[in-house]
Amino acid sequence: MSKVKTSFFCQSCGTQHAKWQGQCNSCKQWNTLTEEVLEKPNTKSWKNEKKYSLISKPLKIEEIEISSESRINTKDTELNRVLGGGIIPGALMLLGGEPGIGKSTLLLQIAMSVGCKVLYVSGEESQQQIKIRSDRMDVSSNQCYVLSETKTQNIFSQIEAIAPDLVVIDSVQTLYTDYIDSSPGSVSQIKECTAEFIKFAKETHVPVFLVGHITKDGQIAGPKILEHMVDVVLHFEGDRNNIYRILRTQKNRFGPTSEIGIYEMQSKGLRAVSNPSELLISEKDEKLSGHAIAATVEGIRPLMIEIQALVSSAVYGTPQRTTSGYNTKRLNMLLAVLEKRAGFELGTKDVFINITGGISIADPAIDLAVIVAILSSYHDIAIPESFCFAAEVGLSGEIRPVPKTEQRIQEAAKLGFDTIVISKFAKISKQNHSIKVLTVSKIEALITTLFD
Numbered sequence: 001m002s003k004v005k006t007s008f009f010c011q012s013c014g015t016q017h018a019k020w021q022g023q024c025n026s027c028k029q030w031n032t033l034t035e036e037v038l039e040k041p042n043t044k045s046w047k048n049e050k051k052y053s054l055i056s057k058p059l060k061i062e063e064i065e066i067s068s069e070s071r072i073n074t075k076d077t078e079l080n081r082v083l084g085g086g087i088i089p090g091a092l093m094l095l096g097g098e099p100g101i102g103k104s105t106l107l108l109q110i111a112m113s114v115g116c117k118v119l120y121v122s123g124e125e126s127q128q129q130i131k132i133r134s135d136r137m138d139v140s141s142n143q144c145y146v147l148s149e150t151k152t153q154n155i156f157s158q159i160e161a162i163a164p165d166l167v168v169i170d171s172v173q174t175l176y177t178d179y180i181d182s183s184p185g186s187v188s189q190i191k192e193c194t195a196e197f198i199k200f201a202k203e204t205h206v207p208v209f210l211v212g213h214i215t216k217d218g219q220i221a222g223p224k225i226l227e228h229m230v231d232v233v234l235h236f237e238g239d240r241n242n243i244y245r246i247l248r249t250q251k252n253r254f255g256p257t258s259e260i261g262i263y264e265m266q267s268k269g270l271r272a273v274s275n276p277s278e279l280l281i282s283e284k285d286e287k288l289s290g291h292a293i294a295a296t297v298e299g300i301r302p303l304m305i306e307i308q309a310l311v312s313s314a315v316y317g318t319p320q321r322t323t324s325g326y327n328t329k330r331l332n333m334l335l336a337v338l339e340k341r342a343g344f345e346l347g348t349k350d351v352f353i354n355i356t357g358g359i360s361i362a363d364p365a366i367d368l369a370v371i372v373a374i375l376s377s378y379h380d381i382a383i384p385e386s387f388c389f390a391a392e393v394g395l396s397g398e399i400r401p402v403p404k405t406e407q408r409i410q411e412a413a414k415l416g417f418d419t420i421v422i423s424k425f426a427k428i429s430k431q432n433h434s435i436k437v438l439t440v441s442k443i444e445a446l447i448t449t450l451f452d
Helices: 077-083 103-113 127-137 152-162 187-204 224-228 328-343 363-379 405-414 442-451
Strands: 005-010 033-039 092-097 118-122 145-147 166-170 209-212 232-237 243-252 260-266 268-270 291-298 300-311 321-324 351-354 387-390 421-424 436-440
Touching: 005 077, 005 187, 033 187, 077 243, 077 268, 092 103, 092 187, 092 224, 103 118, 103 127, 103 166, 103 209, 103 268, 118 127, 118 152, 127 145, 145 152, 152 187, 187 209, 187 224, 187 351, 209 268, 243 387, 291 363, 291 405, 300 363, 300 405, 321 328, 328 351, 328 442, 351 363, 363 387, 405 421, 436 442
Parallel strands: 092 209, 092 232, 118 145, 118 166, 166 209, 291 387, 321 351, 387 421, 421 436
Antiparallel strands: 005 033, 232 243, 243 260, 260 268, 291 300, 300 351
């Protein structure tokens, strides 16, 4: 009888150690190492038993034939955009997000509407519970098969019998295989189960969706290598108290990694939002100070977002710098530029910045709108609602150009804005735009234009 192979894994980061020790060498966490069985003796993996396991051989790159299989249209415009046009056959996709954010709802909607044979495997809900949820969402399909199972060997037996075109696993933390003697959710179980589905997807060209839980610090639970193993990593984010959800790509081997999809949570499920600019700009009965519209770009999608600022006297000693959806360190930099280059004394003021809609933006093109919103609140002067801004602000107070300025101008014109303020050095076409393009080179010129 062969010896049982064991090793020690860090439950925080997944690093493997040859022996037990108090501190993990990788993440420096204490008392996180646990012993796990790597492989049972005298067992064979399903990969060596299934008929579709083939021995591959090297080929010259000129001899490799590219399959003519096109991407699978999910019938969801937002998911198609995030994935780069649809699902690639044989891709393994990992969807992470907080509990209750809508991961299972999104994938059940996809399974019902994709138009091909789908096997939906749930390790957390029974078949009756999934049926109740589909009835509540008012969706149905005669090509969606539901299986409540957590053992990978049983799942692959059903896959072989049904021959689906798409497999959904909810969730990877509930799976276990007989060839690893540890509890579901452990590092070794997650790695082995994911490796089995990777081999299955690549050899059968059947795409697989895996749902992954996240930890309290926002990372996908399990070893970090899990994200390296899969082809696509999607993150479903949003506030459970807010109706809007954002699907963001963190890794994509077959498309862009900067695209976002926006959904609205309704009583009957998630609705794809085709024009998010209408949701991200609040409606007001009267003109208010401290508001400015920024033209930003996420991937190839231009968005118009509203920046809200509040500047007030600090009454508790140290001035506060609080942001929601914006980088606090970049706000401090912009405030220093205003003090040094424009002469505004903001060192004794509390400054609060909020991006409406509950989204986070890292595009430096919103710098100009942030400064305009701050100055609007400082002077208590409302900015015309027909104005929008798209430029980066440098440390010397210069207004710097940003990429894709032409797309930002076109989006602003499409949404009915009259004027867009950009950098004087931005490269745009000489054609006559349907919107007034105002160019500035320094902060001083911007202040003179808007507030004098």
